[in-house]
Amino acid sequence: MARIVMKFGGTSVAGLERIRNVARRVQKEVEDGNEVAVVVSAMSGETDRLVGFCREAAPLYDPAEYDAVVSSGEQVTSGLLAIVLKSMGVKARSWFGWQIPIHTTDAYANSRIESIDTERLIKAMSSKEVAVVAGFQGVSDEGRVTTLGRGGSDTSAVALAAALDADRCDIYTDVDGVYTTDPRIVSRARRLDRVTYEEMLELASVGAKVLQTRSVGLAMKAKTRLRVLSSFGDPDLSPEGGTLIVSEDEIKENTMERQIITGIAYDKSEAKVTLTGVPDKPGAVAQIFSLLADANIHVDMIVQIAYEGHITDVTFTVPKAQLSQVLDILEKGKEKIGFQKALKNDNVCKVSIVGVGMRSHPGVAATMFDALAKRGINILAITTSEIKVSVLIDDAYTELAVRVLHTAYGLDADNKPVEEAIA
Amino acid sequence: MARIVMKFGGTSVAGLERIRNVARRVQKEVEDGNEVAVVVSAMSGETDRLVGFCREAAPLYDPAEYDAVVSSGEQVTSGLLAIVLKSMGVKARSWFGWQIPIHTTDAYANSRIESIDTERLIKAMSSKEVAVVAGFQGVSDEGRVTTLGRGGSDTSAVALAAALDADRCDIYTDVDGVYTTDPRIVSRARRLDRVTYEEMLELASVGAKVLQTRSVGLAMKAKTRLRVLSSFGDPDLSPEGGTLIVSEDEIKENTMERQIITGIAYDKSEAKVTLTGVPDKPGAVAQIFSLLADANIHVDMIVQIAYEGHITDVTFTVPKAQLSQVLDILEKGKEKIGFQKALKNDNVCKVSIVGVGMRSHPGVAATMFDALAKRGINILAITTSEIKVSVLIDDAYTELAVRVLHTAYGLDADNKPVEEAIA
CATH class of the missing domain: 3.30.2130.10 (VC0802-like)
Incomplete structure (x- = not known):
């Protein structure tokens, strides 16, 4: 039995057909006996739509109200994934930032996670109920919804994995891992099996857009084993490929030559x-x-x-x-x-x-x-x-x-x- | 100075242009020295879209998760109206059901309001901050989002008006009042200036779709003065027409012949x-x-x-x-x-x-x-x-x-x- 956090980005939950595939992957982890928390983004395009509304409302929109509006995208996805999981016979429920709660600073539209109360989540997960967590959001001390800045769902997932002391945090996205360079430029770019946190930080900040930089820093600090995987392909098969993001020690143990x-x-x-x-x-x-x-x-x-x-x-x-x-x-x-x-x-x-x-x-x-x-x-x-x-x-x-x-x-x-x- | 609750339905907030008109009406009430709470529905079409997602997710969807999904529509509108109000220099903030909180039963997808904690709202409103309340939603004892059934924003508005002991509750909609009969059938139907709660209940339950029946019963019980008004027309002018829904005594006092x-x-x-x-x-x-x-x-x-x-x-x-x-x-x-x-x-x-x-x-x-x-x-x-x-x-x-x-x-x-x- 392992405790794992799975995170699915916007393209992985774009529409009910893809959400069903996500549910199938979650179900497999549950069937393997794991305790599972799933962090979801808004359906792709949804956050842009909501941000567009805010900009149309006022060019200099109030950031706390912006958070009230844009956080709804993840709310919808978490509810829908929970519906699909339950219809498949998998125990599940949705969790919003304020329900867990995920405490953040009150820097609306660009908050940072301060702490996560895991008690209720752990209780639910240990009863084999999948916790479907709305990513990107938290709650401020004054009880208002906050968001973590664009790409913040990666940070939600890693912070949750750290707080839950999870055995690993699997980031499902539309690419199957981290590459030696941009495959659109170099057709012979190779997927890396393993990369260190430090390398990933440098690669992310200089242009590889697989993971939000902040989430990598957080994983490094908490020593959370991160894995980048593709959510596409047959959900009944284990995902092919993937890149593990781990400490340098673990790389040395696992790689003879590098x-x-x-x-x-x-x-x-x-x-x-x-x-x-x-x-x-x-x-x-x-x-x-x-x-x-x-x-x-x-x-x-x-x-x-x-x-x-x-x-x-x-x-x-x-x-x-x-x-x-x-x-x-x-x-x-x-x-x-x-x-x-x-x-x-x-x-x-x-x-x-x-x-x-x-x-x-x-x-x-x-x-x-x-x-x-x-x-x-x-x-x-x-x-x-x-x-x-x-x-x-x-x-x-x-x-x-x-x-x-x-x-x-x-x-x-x-x-x-x-x-x-x-x- | 009066304390008033204004409620705007889906067609009245369908898009930013209409939300701006709504904001102008709210601003006028504030300028007149009133304490204002505004209850908003989801933009028209939005709830149907979200319900459609739930049905697509599973025909027998979990009602608590349905609430998690569909309540997001009102959340978005309340945030957007608050943004517009603030950009016009009107103090405002959005309030969700769980933030106030509006306590409901845990009959998800069809909950009933049990009580509303008005302390924080009253404090905000008395400092001339408009409370922009997401309609249709509340929170259960276990801390999950609930919804009040279709048309529930009317009930939110009336319940809030009752709890706030408001001087009146103005329901803005796409018609300018209650008519003697369906104007599509009888071109000479007349708008009623006043109607009693009892009559409105009978009219609503036999086919006049202006107000949700439940909200009228609630208003009758709490003796809340209801007014049905059109949100269309020039927002800088007082809305023309309208129908007052009041007690029989008040009708008698005001009408010589009937x-x-x-x-x-x-x-x-x-x-x-x-x-x-x-x-x-x-x-x-x-x-x-x-x-x-x-x-x-x-x-x-x-x-x-x-x-x-x-x-x-x-x-x-x-x-x-x-x-x-x-x-x-x-x-x-x-x-x-x-x-x-x-x-x-x-x-x-x-x-x-x-x-x-x-x-x-x-x-x-x-x-x-x-x-x-x-x-x-x-x-x-x-x-x-x-x-x-x-x-x-x-x-x-x-x-x-x-x-x-x-x-x-x-x-x-x-x-x-x-x-x-x-x-």
């Missing part, structure tokens, strides 16, 4: 800004970033090139959506900072190699720079973390760069040499 | 059953109706015609929807009852005259029978109450009968003689 690099990600959401002729003296550069920090602008990559004399160029990246705001702030601070020109470029892409293996292989970045140089791809900026190296390039070269790196690190499904892979 | 008959209603939902050759002895007829009562069949009109000898014919009406069930029950009890034949007729219509004035005018039924006889309309059965006379006729004569009676009792807008009115 690639140094786990995956290649890319992200086109950032723009590059270059300030020329910044005085090369203490505090001048700090001035730039404190101005941006005051405006809550997240600066990602930073490169400083010093010339002969007493001036320097400073290059950095910011979210594209905030680019005009950034240029405005810089213009206003021009005298204070003392730069000559502010140049912008929003045709850039950040390409990253991710892998815990690089900790023990210092030469890994050199391979990246070398592979890109051979293809004539210019590197505009570099950042590194313990398990990631990111480079900023002209976005026209995105697909080429991803394919070249995928091959260079031996990630291709059939491992052909670079020349053939990119032909 | 028609004996207040309105004419009709109802095609019943079928007639005749059992021939029933033994004319004590207990035989009782046998019939106890069998039907055991099956929870509501029998309305009953006529017994005794012949020479020891047999009798018994005629009665039952809901059309239950006709085949009724015939089945009778067939199984044939020997026990001892009748010869069971004849059915589902082409019948019940036409009723309603009015508190008939208490003091004993000849009122004779006028009805006479007017129908003159037009050659055969009466198949008769029932009476203190303020109502109903006749069962061939449904082909429905429109004719309603028009004839409307004229005979002087209800026509321009009060022309019968002959002209039905020409």
Whole structure:
């Protein structure tokens, strides 16, 4: 007997036919003797419809009322799944955030889970009643409905798995796992059997959209074994494939040999800004970033090139959506900072190699720079973390760069040499 | 300053444009210095959509889960109206049944309100915050969402008005009041300025679909002043027309002269059953109706015609929807009852005259029978109450009968003689 949390996203519950397939998968887990909690999203398209209503009601809608409106989507799905399960003879009931309750902060529309009272859920589950939990929602101290931000149902599932001390948390979605890179770019991308929390965090935040970043961080903290699976295919068969997201220790125990690099990600959401002729003296550069920090602008990559004399160029990246705001702030601070020109470029892409293996292989970045140089791809900026190296390039070269790196690190499904892979 | 409850039905909140009109009406009441609670239905079509999901999920859906699903419609409307009000600078917040809370029985899908905790609502309303209440829903003792049955938002509004000791309860709908009869049949039907609770109950239960019957009974018990108004038209002007539903005393105080008959209603939902050759002895007829009562069949009109000898014919009406069930029950009890034949007729219509004035005018039924006889309309059965006379006729004569009676009792807008009115 195991205690498991299953989570089904919007495409997996889009319509009654798919909800019936979900119910069949849940029934199988119950028949296997497991205690089951299921977290469901709104049917795909439903949250967009409800958000559209709110925007139509008022562009600057009240966030607490937004939560009152949009949380209804998950409510509907949880009730429907419970109806289907009961009609199949499986004991089940729906649970809303306020019924469990799932306590959150009162930052409406973007709340964080503070605690989950599991007593009633555990009692129900141990009597073999499936708990069908509406994802994405909780309740504030003042007793109003809150939501966790888009994609929040992943967080609901992981937080619930942690609170229930579940043996695993299965995230069913419309892909069958986490890939070495985007299969739409590299046809020979491989599904990963196992990936560490840390790698998943880097892969998620640089563009792989399988899991909400926050939920991965939460799973890492609580050591919750996560599995990403496809909800499609025959519900009477065990789902094929899947990716386990676990701790590094567990990876080491289970994998004899492992690639140094786990995956290649890319992200086109950032723009590059270059300030020329910044005085090369203490505090001048700090001035730039404190101005941006005051405006809550997240600066990602930073490169400083010093010339002969007493001036320097400073290059950095910011979210594209905030680019005009950034240029405005810089213009206003021009005298204070003392730069000559502010140049912008929003045709850039950040390409990253991710892998815990690089900790023990210092030469890994050199391979990246070398592979890109051979293809004539210019590197505009570099950042590194313990398990990631990111480079900023002209976005026209995105697909080429991803394919070249995928091959260079031996990630291709059939491992052909670079020349053939990119032909 | 008055404390008022406003209720808006599905057509009145069908889409953001209409919700904005509703908000404007609410704003006017606030500007007039009133404390306001607004009860809203789901957008028109929304409850049907959600009920459709439940039926598709399982024909015999779990009623508690049905409530979890369908209650979401009112949740959405209350949130959206609160958003619009706040964007107009009117203090407002949405309230769901469980938040107030509105305590109900646990008869899911058809619950009854037991009590309403008004403390928090009153506190909010007295600080000039409009309470936007999701209609149709409450919460059971075990903390699950309940619903009050179709049309239940009227009941929510009246119960809330009673609990808040409101000065009045305004029911906004897609008609501008209660009419002397169906205006689609009689073009000269008149809107009634005032009608008593008792009359409204009879009018509602015999076919006028303006208000849910239960809500009228509740208003009568709590002596809540009800007003039926149209939500259409210019929201910046006071709504024209409207019908007040009040106690008989208030009617007497306000009306010098009054028609004996207040309105004419009709109802095609019943079928007639005749059992021939029933033994004319004590207990035989009782046998019939106890069998039907055991099956929870509501029998309305009953006529017994005794012949020479020891047999009798018994005629009665039952809901059309239950006709085949009724015939089945009778067939199984044939020997026990001892009748010869069971004849059915589902082409019948019940036409009723309603009015508190008939208490003091004993000849009122004779006028009805006479007017129908003159037009050659055969009466198949008769029932009476203190303020109502109903006749069962061939449904082909429905429109004719309603028009004839409307004229005979002087209800026509321009009060022309019968002959002209039905020409």
